[in-house]
Structure formats: structure tokens, C-alpha cells
Amino acid sequence: MSTEPSEALVARLEGHGRAVEVGVGRRPDVARALAARGVDVTATDVHERPTPTEVRFVRDDVTDPTLAHYRGAGVVYALNCPPELQRPLVDVARRVGAECYFTTLGADPAVVPASRESLPGETLFHASGAAADAPAPLRGERP
DSSP states (O other): OOOSOOHHHHHHHTTSSEEEEEOOTTOOHHHHHHHHTTOEEEEEESSOOOOOTTSEEEEOOTTSOOGGGTTTOSEEEESSOOHHHHHHHHHHHHHHTOEEEEOOSTTOOOOSSEEEEEETTEEEEEETTTTTOOOOOOTTOOO
């Protein structure tokens, strides 16, 4: 299996000045490729993860996010996003007014309203209206 990110996926995400990858894990290839194209990229994960020097890393949990890590992003995305993290992913994107994209692993379904785009080797989901309906901050929300 190739570790090179899909050119089509990177091209789809690069149109945003700032991007946040949620759950980067051990595969920062897309974040690296976006940074190489001039995108300001932050990668998050619940565990400390090494990332390329041009990619900022912050430890964060999308189910209890520190919104300051996401504010100003044009896109929040996740690769191989499991069903149980799709709602929190879309929620954080909405709360900061960002677009939201994700891929799933294998046969995992999208469990949030999303349009599908077939890319070489994968399906990219765009969560409908993520940037359009940013709700008011929640009580107890971390800045």
C-alpha cells in the first residue's frame, strides 16, 4: 500500500489557507503535502505524535475539543474517521465556521449528512453545511 497521499485528496483540501487534521495518527502524509503547498496545517491527536516540522501538532480530543486549536481554519478534516467520531468532527467544524471533510475506513458508513465525492482509491465526504451553521458557544466550552 502506498503512503503517498492521493493527489486528488490534497488538491481538494488545499484551497483553504488553514487546515486542521483531526486524528493524524502515524500517517501525516496529507498534512505534509498540504504544508508543502503553502497551507498552514495543524494536526491533532489524543496521543503525542511526531509530525513533519512544517506541520504544527497539538494534543487534543475532538470529543472534548479546545476550540482555540481549530479557530481560523478554513477546513477541518479527518482520514479514516470512524463513525463514532464523525459527529464530534462535524460539530467542531461548525463551531469554528470551517468546512468539514472526511474519509472512512473500508466499509464504515457516513453517519452524518454528507455528500460523497469519488476520488482515486477513496471516497471523500463533505459534511453538509458545516461552515454555514456555526452555533453559539456551548456552556462550559473551552476556548
